[in-house]
């Protein structure tokens with residue numbers, strides 16, 4: 001999947017996010033916010049200028065969102081994105097209302113929409129994490145040129161292919177191949193528990 005596919009899925013399948021921002025004391029605050037539209041340059045949501053959320057966003061545009069869909073933990077998809085948002089103003093409001101007609105029930109008249117304003121999440125990095133009925137898989141993506149720093153465990157040339165890490169991996173995410181000089185972690189299936197790191201007798205595994 002490419003970034004555009006993740007953005008599309010956020011809007012069309014997941015839609016309601018838990019959005020984290022920081023208040024004036026530097027404390028985290030979360031609230032439910034619908035992610036109503038996307039394009040190649042970002043994600044769009046709206047809020048009212050009277051809300052505390054608006055104050056937090058305009059004081060500091062950093063935010064994080066998580067969206068989840070699923071019947072239970074082992075059948076849940078979650079997408080998390082951390083990055084920056086900027087206020088665009090009301091120009092995009094008619095478009096958001098057209099694409100999200102339920103908004104007409106909340107703000108039925110033009111007059112009632114006076115306080116609304118649109119924000120764009122224009123930069124950030126995200127993680128797509130699917131429990132997949134037990135076939136756990138995750139991928140990272142970047143929006144707006146944000147640098148993707150993929151945290152995880154990597155096996156260095158100190159590896160002797162002894163196999164200790166393979167025994168300790170709960171997800172069978174470490175592979176030994178004759179084509180590779182060292183064991184290799186399948187990053188999409190690694191759940192970053194750190195067992196391999198702590199059990200490797202040769203200290204051949206690093207965390208980045």
Ligand SMILES: Cc1cc2nc3c(=O)[nH]c(=O)nc-3n(C[C@H](O)[C@H](O)[C@H](O)COP(=O)(O)O)c2cc1C
Pocket residue numbers: 016029030031032033034035045046047048051052053054
């Ligand atoms: C499912 C759901 C979706 C929501 N979507 C939005 C939204 O898109 N924009 C918005 O301003 N408020 C939305 N709200 C309401 C906010 O979560 C609520 O106003 C919250 O209190 C705002 O945070 P604040 O009180 O810190 O300003 C939604 C609430 C729910 C339950």
